[in-house]
Amino acid sequence: MAAERGPLPQEARAAWMLLAPGLAAILVLFLVPIAAGFFLSLTDFDIYALGDIDTVRFVGLRNYANLLRDPLLWKAMRNTALFLFAGGPLTLCVALSAALLLHSRAARLKGLFRTIFFAPYVTTLVAVAVVFRYLYHPRFGLIDRGLALFGISPIDWLGDPRWAMPAIILLAVWKNFGYATILLVAGLQAIPESLYEAARIDGANAWQVLRKVTLPLLAPTLLFLGVITTIGYFQFFAEPYVMTDGGKPLNATLSVGLLMYKAGFRWWSMGYAASVAFVLFAVVLALTSIQFALQRRSET
Amino acid sequence: MARSTLALTLLLAALAPGVVRCGRAADRRAATSTVRFWGLGREGEVVRDLVPEFERRHPGVRVVVQQIPWTAAHEKLVTAFVGGSAPDLAQLGNTWIPEFAAIGALEPLDARVSASRALAPSAYYQGIWSTNAFDGATYGVPWYVDTRVLFYRPDLLRAAGFAEPPRTWSAWRQAMERIRSRDGGSGYAMLLPTNEWEQLTILGLQRGSTLLDDGGTRGAFGAPAFAGAAEWYASLFHDRLAPVVSYTQLGNPYQEFDRGYFAMWMTGPWNLGEFRRRLPAERQDIWATCPLPAPDGADWPGVSLAGGSSLAIFRASRQKNAAWMLAEYLSEPEVQKRFYELSGDLPARREAWDSEPLAGDAKARAFRIQLSHVEPLPRVPEWEQIAQKLPEDLEAAIRGRQPVPAALKALDADVDRILEKRRWILARAEARRGR
Numbered sequence: 001m002a003a004e005r006g007p008l009p010q011e012a013r014a015a016w017m018l019l020a021p022g023l024a025a026i027l028v029l030f031l032v033p034i035a036a037g038f039f040l041s042l043t044d045f046d047i048y049a050l051g052d053i054d055t056v057r058f059v060g061l062r063n064y065a066n067l068l069r070d071p072l073l074w075k076a077m078r079n080t081a082l083f084l085f086a087g088g089p090l091t092l093c094v095a096l097s098a099a100l101l102l103h104s105r106a107a108r109l110k111g112l113f114r115t116i117f118f119a120p121y122v123t124t125l126v127a128v129a130v131v132f133r134y135l136y137h138p139r140f141g142l143i144d145r146g147l148a149l150f151g152i153s154p155i156d157w158l159g160d161p162r163w164a165m166p167a168i169i170l171l172a173v174w175k176n177f178g179y180a181t182i183l184l185v186a187g188l189q190a191i192p193e194s195l196y197e198a199a200r201i202d203g204a205n206a207w208q209v210l211r212k213v214t215l216p217l218l219a220p221t222l223l224f225l226g227v228i229t230t231i232g233y234f235q236f237f238a239e240p241y242v243m244t245d246g247g248k249p250l251n252a253t254l255s256v257g258l259l260m261y262k263a264g265f266r267w268w269s270m271g272y273a274a275s276v277a278f279v280l281f282a283v284v285l286a287l288t289s290i291q292f293a294l295q296r297r298s299e300t
Numbered sequence: 301m302a303r304s305t306l307a308l309t310l311l312l313a314a315l316a317p318g319v320v321r322c323g324r325a326a327d328r329r330a331a332t333s334t335v336r337f338w339g340l341g342r343e344g345e346v347v348r349d350l351v352p353e354f355e356r357r358h359p360g361v362r363v364v365v366q367q368i369p370w371t372a373a374h375e376k377l378v379t380a381f382v383g384g385s386a387p388d389l390a391q392l393g394n395t396w397i398p399e400f401a402a403i404g405a406l407e408p409l410d411a412r413v414s415a416s417r418a419l420a421p422s423a424y425y426q427g428i429w430s431t432n433a434f435d436g437a438t439y440g441v442p443w444y445v446d447t448r449v450l451f452y453r454p455d456l457l458r459a460a461g462f463a464e465p466p467r468t469w470s471a472w473r474q475a476m477e478r479i480r481s482r483d484g485g486s487g488y489a490m491l492l493p494t495n496e497w498e499q500l501t502i503l504g505l506q507r508g509s510t511l512l513d514d515g516g517t518r519g520a521f522g523a524p525a526f527a528g529a530a531e532w533y534a535s536l537f538h539d540r541l542a543p544v545v546s547y548t549q550l551g552n553p554y555q556e557f558d559r560g561y562f563a564m565w566m567t568g569p570w571n572l573g574e575f576r577r578r579l580p581a582e583r584q585d586i587w588a589t590c591p592l593p594a595p596d597g598a599d600w601p602g603v604s605l606a607g608g609s610s611l612a613i614f615r616a617s618r619q620k621n622a623a624w625m626l627a628e629y630l631s632e633p634e635v636q637k638r639f640y641e642l643s644g645d646l647p648a649r650r651e652a653w654d655s656e657p658l659a660g661d662a663k664a665r666a667f668r669i670q671l672s673h674v675e676p677l678p679r680v681p682e683w684e685q686i687a688q689k690l691p692e693d694l695e696a697a698i699r700g701r702q703p704v705p706a707a708l709k710a711l712d713a714d715v716d717r718i719l720e721k722r723r724w725i726l727a728r729a730e731a732r733r734g735r
Contacts, residue, residue: 046721047378048681050381050382051402051404051405055725066717250495266374
């Protein structure tokens with residue numbers, strides 16, 4: 001091993017020059033808005049400020065104090081957590097099953113099924129929402145018609161506070177599992193065939209092969225998907241926005257993202273909305289750190 | 301080449317009437333203007349049918365109608381104002397007027413109204429007109445009106461011994477109790493969806509509550525006037541005269557009304573059309589409307605809300621004259637009547653009620669009577685936010701998990717917090733005037 005040495009001065013200069021455009025973009029497009037957003041969260045910028053900017057006051061942490069006392073935040077947190085902890089694992093399970101099916105030797109028409117699974121992911125959510133609203137319709141919907149065959153009385157999927165959330169989770173899983181499936185298929189293909197052969201020679205059955213060979217070698221892909229899905233589902237916003245008019249019924253599908261949107265663009269309380277954004281940021285950061293820490297421990 | 305000549309000729313031909321008719325100053329000024337109009341929901345759709353006639357009368361003016369869904373309307377309007385892309389003329393829910401006026405988005409219309417030959421405040425229901433006033437100026441002209449009356453089942457009321465609908469709160473309550481006891485326990489008497497603020501607010505107004513105090517800077521919900529109304533309202537739920545359900549939990553209210561699940565419903569003009577559409581022809585005589593009862597018989601009919609939409613001109617518009625001409629056109633009694641036929645929205649102009657189809661419509665008559673007894677909501681920019689809090693904070697009291705006074709105290713605290721900024725701004729303005 002060669003001894004560590006620092007870069008030569010001219011190398012360092014060249015590196016900085018090459019990095020400068022990228023760093024400038026990050027500074028202008030990420031860091032400055034984040035800093036501005038944080039400053040905004042310490043003010044009471046609201047609808048009055050649109051008429052007269054002089055009405056903006058610096059309020060310190062009062063937005064955060066009010067937010068933590070706001071029952072809607074906790075309702076939105078519960079809904080988001082439900083979406084995350086039910087929707088996330090469900091998406092990964094469905095995706096893993098689909099990927100294993102696609103990867104198995106017995107599968108036919110792999111290209112076709114890959115396309116079918118992936119199609120929902122690239123379809124506009126608004127178009128999907130229109131179709132699902134028909135499917136979920138209590139009187140004319142296909143789902144309730146199907147349930148009626150088994151003598152189950154119609155469920156008002158999107159109107160009943162108890163069913164609205166499961167209905168939206170189902171939509172999100174259907175919409176998102178295709179992306180995870182494609183990545184998992186790629187991960188499966190990267191597993192050397194020789195390992196499977198060795199396992200078979202050792203007399204491992206299919207279940208043992210899955211547990212001892214496939215899943216451990218898929219772990220990096222699963223971790224990546226876990227992080228992406230967590231962040232994606234934590235930004236849970238568009239589904240209720242288009243399906244339930246932003247949180248109906250009775251805030252049963254209100255998410256933290258929607259709470260922020262409503263505070264900001266409905267009531268125009270920008271300072272308050274910014275504080276919601278930073279609380280959301282803190283929670284996502286914490287969850288992602290936990291996920292990475294767990295992964296690191298399992299690796300060592 | 302030949303085609304472009306033809307196009308030019310056609311264009312000139314189209315412009316010719318405008319050139320010929322440019323005698324009037326207003327026409328000349330508007331000769332090449334485009335008015336951008338934002339209509340909300342269904343109104344934004346049907347107004348397109350009214351535009352051709354306007355464009356025929358004002359050949360120099362073109363109207364571009366943009367339809368905005370109600371659910372996104374408020375944020376789109378504010379965002380458009382901030383981004384400098386607000387329309388020239390827009391339909392605004394009349395409770396939004398104070399908010400848009402306070403941020404300086406709207407053009408005061410007083411000079412135009414007093415100079416107008418097409419409309420005058422006296423042509424409107426007074427309570428409705430006053431919703432457009434803010435800080436001593438007028439910022440909108442009423443387009444259509446919305447209020448709440450009582451929809452009821454005459455057959456069930458007759459069976460309970462009431463030939464006429466109740467006119468006082470005590471008769472009302474008695475009728476509810478009889479309907480409920482007659483029925484044997486499966487149904488209720490009255491529908492008051494727990495997620496709506498309108499019904500309780502109306503009862504409060506009827507008891508003389510101002511809803512807000514100190515110039516609209518503090519909640520007055522704990523004060524005796526409103527508290528009395530809230531106790532009465534909550535008792536309807538406690539005594540099982542009204543079901544504790546939100547509107548969305550109800551499923552199909554028309555079917556439930558037909559089945560007798562409830563016999564009375566305090567609701568608005570859109571349901572005139574809905575009941576006609578949704579109940580079969582042979583069931584059309586099971587529903588009727590009447591003005592609201594009052595706490596005391598002498599005050600009948602009790603006041604209701606002065607709701608509806610107004611037409612307002614944005615201050616940043618460069619087509620204010622043309623926009624005003626469109627507002628005047630949409631306010632003409634004949635156009636208002638046509639608008640009612642297209643949309644079912646009740647006309648704001650009183651003349652439009654004097655001829656068919658409205659004059660002979662027995663079920664719309666309750667609205668006509670009620671419209672002379674309407675009161676505007678507090679004209680503060682925060683009202684929408686306060687209204688949303690009302691059902692949220694009252695829910696526990698309705699369910700009997702919290703005494704009504706405690707719920708009202710919590711509501712006042714929430715409202716005071718919402719109004720904190722307003723208090724500060726008014727105090728600051730006061731201090732500046734003093735200096």
